[in-house]
Amino acid sequence: MSENNPQNQAIEELEQFGLREYEAKCFVSLTKITAGTARDVSEHIDVPRTRVYEAVRSLEADGLVEIQHSSPQRFRAIPLSEALEVLEQRHQSRIDRLEQSLTQLRREPDSGSHELDPEVWSLSGTETITARTKRLIDGAETEVLLLVGDNEVIANGVNDRLRSAANRGVDVVVGAGSESVRSQLAELTSELYVFESNFEWLSQADQPGHLSVGRLMLVDDGDLLASTVAHTDGNVRERAVCGNGSGNSIVLVLRGLLSQYLDHPQGA
Structure with a gap:
C-alpha cells in the first residue's frame, strides 16, 4: 500500500487533529464503507476487532460516529460536511486554549527595555x-x-x-x-x-x-x-x-x- 494514498493521508491528517491511531483508522474505514459492524471495520482496515469497539466509543463521544444498538452493533460515520465542521471547531478550541496559555506565559517587557531600538x-x-x-x-x-x-x-x-x-x-x-x-x-x-x-x-x-x-x-x-x-x-x-x-x-x-x-x- 502506497504511503501517499488518500486513505493513509486521511489517517495522518486526522491524527494531526488529535485522534488516536485506531480512532483515525476506524473513522476512515466507516467513511469509506458507509456503515458496518466491528468485524466489517476490522476486516477493512488494520485494527483488531476488540480495539474497534474502544475506538468507536471514543469517536461517538466526540460526535463523529453514530451507533446502532442492534446485534451485532453497527456503526457509521456522520456525514462528511458535519465531520469537518466538528473537527474545525475542535481544532479552533485547541488553538484558543493554546493562545490563552501562551498569552499568560508571555513575559512582560522590562521597564528598562528599549522597544523602539532598531x-x-x-x-x-x-x-x-x-x-x-x-x-x-x-x-x-x-x-x-x-x-x-x-x-x-x-x-x-x-x-x-x-x-x-x-x-x-x-x-x-x-x-x-x-x-x-x-x-x-x-x-x-x-x-x-x-x-x-x-x-x-x-x-x-x-x-x-x-x-x-x-x-x-x-x-x-x-x-x-x-x-x-x-x-x-x-x-x-x-x-x-x-x-x-x-x-x-x-x-x-x-x-x-x-x-x-x-x-x-x-x-x-
Missing part, C-alpha cells in the same frame, strides 16, 4: 511570512507601501487586509510588475492606490532556480518586511527579514528608494 529579525516559510504581513497591515495607522514580486504574496487573505486598511483611512500604495496582480488589487477598493512598478528585479520571481524578491513592505515609516523567493524543483521557499524603528538603516534605505510613491502617488 532591530532586524529573520523569518522563514511563506505561511509565517504571510501571517506577519497581515499583522503589520492590520496594525497600520497611517500608511502601507507594498511592492509585490511574487504573485502568491497577495493570496491567503493579504488582499483583504489591504482593502480593510485602505477603507479605514490608511494610505495603501501597492506596486507590482505583473498586470494580473495589479488588476486584482485595483478591483479591491477605490481607496487603494496601485501602480506599475518599473523595477525589473520585481518581475523575476517565477523563474526556475532564480532567487528574487517576493515582497517589500513598509508600514508607518517604522516597520519593514522584505522577502526573497526561490523556485527550485517545483518547490517554493520564501525567506524574509523584518525590521522596526525609524532609525533602522534598512527602513531608511527602502523609504528613500520608494519615497516618490509614498509622498506623490498621484504622479507615479
Whole structure:
C-alpha cells in the first residue's frame, strides 16, 4: 500500500487533529464503507476487532460516529460536511486554549527595555511570512507601501487586509510588475492606490532556480518586511527579514528608494 494514498493521508491528517491511531483508522474505514459492524471495520482496515469497539466509543463521544444498538452493533460515520465542521471547531478550541496559555506565559517587557531600538529579525516559510504581513497591515495607522514580486504574496487573505486598511483611512500604495496582480488589487477598493512598478528585479520571481524578491513592505515609516523567493524543483521557499524603528538603516534605505510613491502617488 502506497504511503501517499488518500486513505493513509486521511489517517495522518486526522491524527494531526488529535485522534488516536485506531480512532483515525476506524473513522476512515466507516467513511469509506458507509456503515458496518466491528468485524466489517476490522476486516477493512488494520485494527483488531476488540480495539474497534474502544475506538468507536471514543469517536461517538466526540460526535463523529453514530451507533446502532442492534446485534451485532453497527456503526457509521456522520456525514462528511458535519465531520469537518466538528473537527474545525475542535481544532479552533485547541488553538484558543493554546493562545490563552501562551498569552499568560508571555513575559512582560522590562521597564528598562528599549522597544523602539532598531532591530532586524529573520523569518522563514511563506505561511509565517504571510501571517506577519497581515499583522503589520492590520496594525497600520497611517500608511502601507507594498511592492509585490511574487504573485502568491497577495493570496491567503493579504488582499483583504489591504482593502480593510485602505477603507479605514490608511494610505495603501501597492506596486507590482505583473498586470494580473495589479488588476486584482485595483478591483479591491477605490481607496487603494496601485501602480506599475518599473523595477525589473520585481518581475523575476517565477523563474526556475532564480532567487528574487517576493515582497517589500513598509508600514508607518517604522516597520519593514522584505522577502526573497526561490523556485527550485517545483518547490517554493520564501525567506524574509523584518525590521522596526525609524532609525533602522534598512527602513531608511527602502523609504528613500520608494519615497516618490509614498509622498506623490498621484504622479507615479
